Amino acid sequence: MERKYSTLLIPLFAVPIVLAACGTGGTTSGPSSDENPESGVNGDVVTIDFFNQKPEITTQLEELADMYSEETGGNTEVTITTVGSGEGSAGLQARFASGNEPALMMLGGLPEIERYSDSLLDVTELEMTDTIIDGMLEGGTIEGTPLGVPLNIEGFGWMYNKEIFEAAGVDPDSIQSYEDFVSAVETLDSQKEELGIEEVFAFSGGENYIVNQFSANFTSPEFNESIIESYEAQELEWEYGDQMKKYTDLFNQYNVQPILTVDYSRSVEELFVNDQVAMVHQGIWIVPTLNEIDPAFAQEKLGMLPVYGENDTEGKIIAGAPFYVGINKNLDEAVVEEAKNFLDWMYTSEEGKEMITGDLAFVPAQEGYDPADISDPVSSDLYQSLLDGETGAMTHKQYPDGWFQQVLYPEFQKYLNGDQTWEEFEENTARAFTEMR
Amino acid sequence: MKGKHNTLYYWAFILPSVLVVLAVILIPLLLGIGTSLTNSDGYTAAFTGLENYQRLLSDEQFLSSLWFTIRFSFVAVILINVIGLGLALVVTQKLGKVSTFFRTVFFMPNLIGGIILGFIWQFIFVRAFEGIAGATGISFFSGWLADSTTGFWALVIVFLWQMSGYIMIIYISFLANIPKDLIEAGFIDGANDWQAFWRIKFPMLAPAFTISLFLTLANAFKVYDMNLALTNGAPYGSTEMVAMNIYNTAFYQYQQGYAQSKAIVFLALVAAISLTQIFLTRRKEVDL
Numbered sequence: 001m002e003r004k005y006s007t008l009l010i011p012l013f014a015v016p017i018v019l020a021a022c023g024t025g026g027t028t029s030g031p032s033s034d035e036n037p038e039s040g041v042n043g044d045v046v047t048i049d050f051f052n053q054k055p056e057i058t059t060q061l062e063e064l065a066d067m068y069s070e071e072t073g074g075n076t077e078v079t080i081t082t083v084g085s086g087e088g089s090a091g092l093q094a095r096f097a098s099g100n101e102p103a104l105m106m107l108g109g110l111p112e113i114e115r116y117s118d119s120l121l122d123v124t125e126l127e128m129t130d131t132i133i134d135g136m137l138e139g140g141t142i143e144g145t146p147l148g149v150p151l152n153i154e155g156f157g158w159m160y161n162k163e164i165f166e167a168a169g170v171d172p173d174s175i176q177s178y179e180d181f182v183s184a185v186e187t188l189d190s191q192k193e194e195l196g197i198e199e200v201f202a203f204s205g206g207e208n209y210i211v212n213q214f215s216a217n218f219t220s221p222e223f224n225e226s227i228i229e230s231y232e233a234q235e236l237e238w239e240y241g242d243q244m245k246k247y248t249d250l251f252n253q254y255n256v257q258p259i260l261t262v263d264y265s266r267s268v269e270e271l272f273v274n275d276q277v278a279m280v281h282q283g284i285w286i287v288p289t290l291n292e293i294d295p296a297f298a299q300e301k302l303g304m305l306p307v308y309g310e311n312d313t314e315g316k317i318i319a320g321a322p323f324y325v326g327i328n329k330n331l332d333e334a335v336v337e338e339a340k341n342f343l344d345w346m347y348t349s350e351e352g353k354e355m356i357t358g359d360l361a362f363v364p365a366q367e368g369y370d371p372a373d374i375s376d377p378v379s380s381d382l383y384q385s386l387l388d389g390e391t392g393a394m395t396h397k398q399y400p401d402g403w404f405q406q407v408l409y410p411e412f413q414k415y416l417n418g419d420q421t422w423e424e425f426e427e428n429t430a431r432a433f434t435e436m437r
Numbered sequence: 438m439k440g441k442h443n444t445l446y447y448w449a450f451i452l453p454s455v456l457v458v459l460a461v462i463l464i465p466l467l468l469g470i471g472t473s474l475t476n477s478d479g480y481t482a483a484f485t486g487l488e489n490y491q492r493l494l495s496d497e498q499f500l501s502s503l504w505f506t507i508r509f510s511f512v513a514v515i516l517i518n519v520i521g522l523g524l525a526l527v528v529t530q531k532l533g534k535v536s537t538f539f540r541t542v543f544f545m546p547n548l549i550g551g552i553i554l555g556f557i558w559q560f561i562f563v564r565a566f567e568g569i570a571g572a573t574g575i576s577f578f579s580g581w582l583a584d585s586t587t588g589f590w591a592l593v594i595v596f597l598w599q600m601s602g603y604i605m606i607i608y609i610s611f612l613a614n615i616p617k618d619l620i621e622a623g624f625i626d627g628a629n630d631w632q633a634f635w636r637i638k639f640p641m642l643a644p645a646f647t648i649s650l651f652l653t654l655a656n657a658f659k660v661y662d663m664n665l666a667l668t669n670g671a672p673y674g675s676t677e678m679v680a681m682n683i684y685n686t687a688f689y690q691y692q693q694g695y696a697q698s699k700a701i702v703f704l705a706l707v708a709a710i711s712l713t714q715i716f717l718t719r720r721k722e723v724d725l
Binding site: 087089090093096097115206257258259260261266400401402405406409410411413414417419436 | 478479480498563579580582583670671672673674675685686688689690691692
């Protein structure tokens with residue numbers, strides 16, 4: 001009798017086990033991909049889990065992880081967990097909510113860093129922190145304490161096709177003001193057929209993050225090119241809204257239509273790389289994609305023009321660290337220590353540095369690199385202008401949570417589509433900015 | 438003695454399901470109601486009472502999403518059932534292999550996930566339609582997903598494409614179960630095909646309507662994946678359905694308490710509509 005009942009109980013225990021097995025979300029990979037990506041100490045082996053929000057660099061990070069594991073004689077294992085494409089921050093939140101906190105995590109901007117500020121280690125004690133370019137630590141600083149180190153530098157502006165500009169007889173170096181830019185656009189437009197281009201611009205009016213990035217050209221001067229200031233701002237006045245309107249009207253007139261359905265892949269992977277348009281508003285992260293499609297493109301044809309956001313004569317490229325790497329201080333001491341060592345090794349050792357400018361193709365956020373070592377001409381230019389302090393700040397990363405997806409982007413689309421005036425756009429977005437802050 | 442054993446067996450067998458229902462439905466629901474009364478951002482939370490629910494009433498984006506979803510569901514439910522029943526009637530004609538082939542073909546879209554389907558149709562609407570517009574100069578085909586009206590119809594079309602075949606299968610099984618002698622008796626009494634359909638088959642299909650309407654209604658309200666892949670709310674949030682609005686509130690704005698209150702209202706609404714529908718259609722069911 002007893003036996004009978006005990007067998008009946010099996011399903012009771014089986015069910016929770018099966019459920020638990022289904023509970024691990026995200027994709028985990030790395031040296032110990034067969035195990036749970038939990039940070040911790042197991043015998044002599046310290047496991048640190050790196051939460052990655054950039055799927056495009058997963059393979060390279062895994063390679064780094066393997067190299068580091070070898071370096072430490074197998075005593076440290078670094079696992080990489082990747083959740084990306086906009087779902088990263090929700091994924092990270094899930095990890096914290098479930099108690100399975102990563103040791104290292106990529107954090108996008110101050111709002112996200114503040115959310116986890118109770119768990120983050122002060123990074124001033126890292127060796128690599130001293131090498132960071134002036135001002136680049138600011139975007140990871142909460143109340144005076146730096147809680148994250150910049151992963152790398154990215155920049156954006158008008159990416160253009162040098163070959164098309166040349167064929168139209170426009171010298172990119174001669175563009176020194178907004179008027180020059182407009183006349184270049186008009187020259188290009190007048191020769192569309194000879195140049196074999198569809199339109200001058202392929203602005204992705206169907207991607208919320210492109211609209212968000214574009215807005216940074218005009219909010220950066222308003223917030224004095226300071227990330228902290230834009231993060232603390234209670235209101236957005238659109239001080240440079242008129243410049244933004246001018247640009248918007250210009251590209252909307254010469255853009256591939258309907259602009260609202262032009263997405264990233266159409267704009268970059270189809271039109272821009274195939275010489276069908278002369279310009280897109282994009283950043284250097286498109287270089288790997290371009291290299292895959294046409295290896296010569298980034299080396300020979302790619303250039304970047306600044307945006308005259310503050311006034312008609314002062315053009316700037318927006319640059320900054322899209323992600324900061326934070327260390328979780330609430331884990332086992334050995335884990336925290338190894339997480340620090342890993343970061344130091346990644347950014348200061350010769351092997352690490354080689355990976356950064358090599359396979360990862362980063363524009364480093366550290367001083368001491370030779371601009372010529374950086375993979376492509378545009379990235380190299382960007383590194384140089386960064387060292388010279390001639391760039392704007394990534395203020396678009398500091399807007400209130402959800403503001404660009406749910407307010408800026410839809411309101412901007414309404415303007416592009418002619419469904420509301422520019423004044424209404426400024427009014428609606430500014431009101432929501434204050435409400436959501 | 439025997440009876441006691443049976444009760445034990447009964448509970449032993451039912452316990453796993455009860456535990457699962459508790460763990461994945463009831464407890465989360467209660468926690469969810471609790472969260473909806475706070476200002477939770479997913480990390481910290483403070484009790485705020487019914488404030489979230491008050492805020493809902495003046496949240497334009499939520500109300501317009503809700504209205505959009507209701508319109509979408511209304512149109513989709515009617516069209517799916519009409520098309521599904523139509524297809525079922527066509528493929529139950531005695532055409533041998535051909536009808537089996539078409540059953541498979543009509544059902545096929547349902548095997549493709551909503552995300553993939555959304556991307557396929559996005560390509561059709563943005564590229565193929567634009568191609569037709571360019572080649573023929575008919576402006577009807579131009580800018581489908583760039584406009585809120587055609588965006589609405591695009592969503593309806595894709596949903597029809599996905600669900601009609603599935604609903605067709607349900608109608609087929611019920612059509613096949615209608616006793617042949619009943620229809621034959623009708624013909625002997627002088628009914629034509631038209632009358633045989635409306636007077637005999639249609640009332641006999643009442644249980645099928647209950648199921649199909651319930652499935653389509655509940656599914657239409659809860660669409661998310663297809664919405665995400667096809668329009669992602671564009672243009673300017675006008676095709677954002679409730680499920681997406683809730684997700685965005687929770688994971689873009691990090692207002693999880695507020696999102697939860699939206700979800701509770703949404704749940705109550707879908708439950709009320711579905712239960713009313715089941716109650717009404719049940720009454721029409723006939724016994725032989």
